Amino acid sequence: MLVLSGVVIIVLGFALRVHPLLVVTAAAFASAAAAGHGPLAVIALIGKAFVDARFLAVAWLALPAIGLLERAGLREQARAVVQRLRRATAGRVLLGYFLLRQAAAALGLTALGGHVPMVRPIVAPMVEGAAERDADAPLDDDTRQRLRAHAAAVDNIALFFGEDVFIAVGSILLIRAILQQEGVTVAPLEVALWAIPTALAALLIHGARLLRLDRTLSR
Amino acid sequence: MIGLDAIGIAAAMLPAAVALHHARDTGAPRHWRNAAFWGAFAVTLGAGPWLPDLVNGGLVLAMVALATLGLRPAPVATSDEATRAAFARRWGARLFLPALALPIVTLGGTLALPAGRLGGLALVDPKQVTLAALVAGAAIALVLALRLTRPPRGTAACEARRLVDGIGWPIVLPQMLAALGGIFALAGVGKVVAGGVLGLVAIDTPLVASLVYGLGMALFTIVLGNAFAAFPILTLAFGVPILIQQLHGDPAAVAALGMLSGFCGTLLTPMAANFNIVPVAALELRDRFAVIRVQAPTALLLLVFNIAALTLLAFPGGPK
Numbered sequence: 001m002l003v004l005s006g007v008v009i010i011v012l013g014f015a016l017r018v019h020p021l022l023v024v025t026a027a028a029f030a031s032a033a034a035a036g037h038g039p040l041a042v043i044a045l046i047g048k049a050f051v052d053a054r055f056l057a058v059a060w061l062a063l064p065a066i067g068l069l070e071r072a073g074l075r076e077q078a079r080a081v082v083q084r085l086r087r088a089t090a091g092r093v094l095l096g097y098f099l100l101r102q103a104a105a106a107l108g109l110t111a112l113g114g115h116v117p118m119v120r121p122i123v124a125p126m127v128e129g130a131a132e133r134d135a136d137a138p139l140d141d142d143t144r145q146r147l148r149a150h151a152a153a154v155d156n157i158a159l160f161f162g163e164d165v166f167i168a169v170g171s172i173l174l175i176r177a178i179l180q181q182e183g184v185t186v187a188p189l190e191v192a193l194w195a196i197p198t199a200l201a202a203l204l205i206h207g208a209r210l211l212r213l214d215r216t217l218s219r
Numbered sequence: 220m221i222g223l224d225a226i227g228i229a230a231a232m233l234p235a236a237v238a239l240h241h242a243r244d245t246g247a248p249r250h251w252r253n254a255a256f257w258g259a260f261a262v263t264l265g266a267g268p269w270l271p272d273l274v275n276g277g278l279v280l281a282m283v284a285l286a287t288l289g290l291r292p293a294p295v296a297t298s299d300e301a302t303r304a305a306f307a308r309r310w311g312a313r314l315f316l317p318a319l320a321l322p323i324v325t326l327g328g329t330l331a332l333p334a335g336r337l338g339g340l341a342l343v344d345p346k347q348v349t350l351a352a353l354v355a356g357a358a359i360a361l362v363l364a365l366r367l368t369r370p371p372r373g374t375a376a377c378e379a380r381r382l383v384d385g386i387g388w389p390i391v392l393p394q395m396l397a398a399l400g401g402i403f404a405l406a407g408v409g410k411v412v413a414g415g416v417l418g419l420v421a422i423d424t425p426l427v428a429s430l431v432y433g434l435g436m437a438l439f440t441i442v443l444g445n446a447f448a449a450f451p452i453l454t455l456a457f458g459v460p461i462l463i464q465q466l467h468g469d470p471a472a473v474a475a476l477g478m479l480s481g482f483c484g485t486l487l488t489p490m491a492a493n494f495n496i497v498p499v500a501a502l503e504l505r506d507r508f509a510v511i512r513v514q515a516p517t518a519l520l521l522l523v524f525n526i527a528a529l530t531l532l533a534f535p536g537g538p539k
Contacts, residue, residue, distance in 0.1 A: 050394050
């Protein structure tokens with residue numbers, strides 16, 4: 001049971017707003033110690049796992065180009081483009097991005113999107129620009145924050161409930177491998193077909209919320 | 220052949236450039252602290268595979284200590300609002316091209332070299348084609364952005380530092396959480412929790428089994444931060460023996476809806492840092508849980524949907 005101390009530290013640490021990097025490190029030491037690993041062994045384990053996960057850092061390579069384009073007015077341009085389209089409300093821009101992101105992910109094109117290369121420089125300014133034009137005034141800070149959070153959420157939800165419809169995605173390969181261990185064979189296409197109802201439900205539920213967002217903004 | 224080691228060296232260039240920029244910014248407060256943080260990160264990415272694990276671990280702990288002290292980097296100059304508006308009028312829609320080059324090159328590279336071979340030559344490790352294409356896409360986007368906007372020398376490093384500083388330590392959090400996930404797996408955290416739940420309830424009808432499996436996938440994903448880590452534990456503990464073998468559920472339906480229930484958990488947890496915490500930093504949001512709060516209603520409704528679909532559709536003879 002002591003190995004669960006790491007989970008307790010994570011929950012308490014996040015709740016008490018301790019620095020997340022410190023919380024994660026403390027949790028790693030606690031769970032590893034409970035499983036009988038000494039401090040030096042834990043440091044080596046953290047080092048190895050951190051280096052093994054270095055592929056996660058590749059996505060940041062987009063930052064220099066995005067920075068140059070932001071300096072040259074990319075966000076202002078995204079805002080201006082959407083402000084010329086009268087029918088493009090904030091909710092509809094978000095729904096349009098949802099459809100694009102989910103359809104691309106369902107075709108296996110998960111690289112199309114992302115918070116740093118797409119949401120920050122293009123989608124969020126478009127959503128803010130549309131809301132500003134419809135309100136005919138600069139947005140108050142709370143509304144701006146809410147719209148940005150919505151833009152990030154659309155990127156996640158459309159990706160998660162689109163990608164499983166594609167038969168070669170990592171999660172379907174994992175499902176096959178785990179079931180195979182137990183002697184159960186499934187075809188990737190069957191698994192992908194079972195992802196379609198949830199993909200449609202995600203579109204309906206989140207789409208309805210996005211269109212409702214327009215009504216709360218206009219009040 | 221281009222493999223993960225070469226890709227890691229490419230990824231190290233960004234924090235290395237940011238560290239140098241800080242180190243040379245001698246007048247700024249805490250410039251050495253920031254240079255050390257990004258420098259240590261660059262070393263683990265680029266040289267990590269050739270260093271002893273203990274050295275890498277020491278570098279990671281140093282980064283944790285520096286971030287806990289507070290990086291609070293000095294701001295760097297960028298263009299002001301009026302200049303940006305003038306720039307936007309001058310270049311117009313052409314500004315979108317470099318930004319779109321990144322996903323287009325990534326997709327194109329992935330589709331053009333599926334096995335990593337070009338004209339019979341093994342160019343890229345087949346497992347790393349997408350990452351290699353992402354590096355190429357970032358490089359091409361940078362060249363296009365430089366050619367279009369023709370900024371003064373050193374602007375690219377300056378702008379990279381502005382964005383990296385703006386996002387800050389959450390940049391390394393996904394890798395820290397991956398490390399924690401590995402340690403949790405090694406310590407058997409998942410098995411302890413799964414054993415506890417199994418002892419608590421009798422799982423003998425499709426409804427109860429679907430509830431335990433669906434909620435279990437969501438809760439484990441919330442704790443572990445990753446549905447891929449939760450899936451093997453829950454599926455080997457309940458999914459296969461109870462839902463598939465005992466209750467004769469359709470294996471594809473059980474596994475697919477189980478994984479999708481896990482994805483609902485991903486939308487609810489700060490442990491999935493690159494989805495829920497990194498955008499908070501990238502979009503300059505005040506509330507650390509702002510993205511999770513927006514996602515929660517959709518995630519909970521979809522979890523109900525997944526469990527209902529599992530109960531009603533996956534079992535022969537329907538739910539009893």
